Amino acid sequence: MVKTVIIEAHGGSDMLKVVDREVGEPGLGQIRIRHEACGLNFIDVYQRSGLYPLQLPQALGMEAAGVVEAVGEGVTHLKPGDRAAYASMPPGAYAQARVMPASQVCPLPDGIPFDQAAAMMLKGLTVQYLFHRTTPIKAGDTVLFHAAAGGVGLIACQWAKSEGIRVIGTAGTDEKCQLALDHGAEACINYRTADWVATVRELTGARGVDVVMDAVGADTFEGSLDCLAPLGMMISFGNASGPVPPFNIGILGQKGSLKITRPTLFTHISDHATCQDMASMLFDKVASGAVKIRIDQRFPLEQVRAAHDALEARRTTGQTVLIP
Template sequence: MARTVVIEAHGGPEVLKLVDRPVGEPGPGQIRIRQMAAGLNFIDVYQRSGLYKMTLPAALGMEAAGVVEAVGEGVTHLKPGDRAAYASQPPGAYAEARVMPAAQVCRLPDGIAFDTAAAMMLKGLTVDYLFNRTTPISRGDWVLFHAAAGGVGLIACQWARSEGINLIATAGSDEKCRMALDHGAVAAINYRAGDFAKRVREITGGRGVDVVMDSVGRDTFEGSLDCLRPLGMMISFGNASGPVPPLDILTLAAKGSLKITRPTVFTHIADPATCQEMAGRLFGKVLSGAVKVEIGRRYRLAEVAEAHRALEARATTGSTVLML
């Protein structure tokens, strides 16, 4: 048996339940992993609340790290005793142990701690596809990144600095702006203090940015379009403030023949070889010291509802993890 967080109905943090569940043995293409830490992400909130519908009852959690206990038939890239980490479907990472598909589980280098790995897998793979797989971004280009003091944002700030990319950060307080600057942003804007689109134009000498990376959604979407140069790319990859309203596609023409995409990390890592390649780049950034993963808060598994409340209130910085 393993303690596991499940929901039986969509709703607020109060619907999160901690139950004992049998773990079982891995079948073909599966592993059993004893987990040491799990990461929290906004996708967990979207699934819990019902914004992303799930078949209930359901377990939650999309990333974790631990030790492989057993492997099923056909699994060749992992063996019992391996340290491992993942960000993958299906949900179920908020658990002491689980059986899961092996394809997107990655062998974890010895130089990366379990809690660090759990804090970085989904967020770091997200940053990798944003910078390497969505639209061409070159040294010297300008990127606007919203919520830059969060777990994804602080990795993105460091990633951009390591690649010579000019990242303008937004955040909801002066303290969070300082964090973004400390992690590599070339400029930071407190979006609660004024018109961030106007400040972006000032910072870029009126040109605008090449790419906007926006996980906030409703509150920042329209202003983000106003930050782009002609032919710029809008990457909407989350909706922490709520879903983006329907868009009149002619708006993109009027604002300079803009491009827009709504990617997910799970599309990018669906191919196992691609997933392992992306994880290799992420591990390289962390092992080299180019990216340091900030864990803002650690919670016990029984405190998962409190952790969700803090995440939704945007009261966190860096990554949040559950220690298992």
């Protein structure tokens, strides 16, 4: 029996329950993994609240790291005793151990601690696809990144700097702006005290940015379009402030033949070989020191409600992990 966090109904953090569940043996294409640390992400909040509805009851959590205990038939890239980490469907990572599909579980290099791995898989793989699999971005290009001091943002700032890409960030406090600057952003705008759209235009000589990477959603969508240079790309990859409402697609033409996409990580990692290649690039970035994983919050698994509350209230910076 292992402790596992589940929901039986969608709603607030009070819906989260820690229960004892039996863990069985892995079947075809599966592994059993004992977790050392579990990651916390906004997708967990979306699934809990019902923005991304789940079939209930359902365990939550999309990323973790630990040690493989057993492998099922057909699994060749992992063996018992291997260190491993993942960001993967289906949910269920908020647990001491679980049986799960092996395809998106990645062998973890010895030099990367479990807590860092659990904190970086979903966010780091997200940054990988944002910069390498969504639209061409080259050294010298300028990216506007919202929530630049958050978990994805701090990885993105470092990743971009390592590749010669200019990042203009936004954040909600001067302290968070400084954090983004410390991690490689060229500029960071406090959106509570400054007109961030006008400031972006000033910083780019009125041209605008080549790409916007926006996980905030409703609150920043229109302004983000106004920050783009002609032919620029809007990557809307999250809904922290709520989903983007319907809009007239003709606006994209009026504002300079803009492009827009709404990607998800799980499309990109659905292929086993692609997932492993993306993880390899992420591990190389971390192992080289180009990207450092900052864990600013740690919660025992039993305090998962407090962890969700802190994330939703935007009281977190960097990464957050749950310790089983």
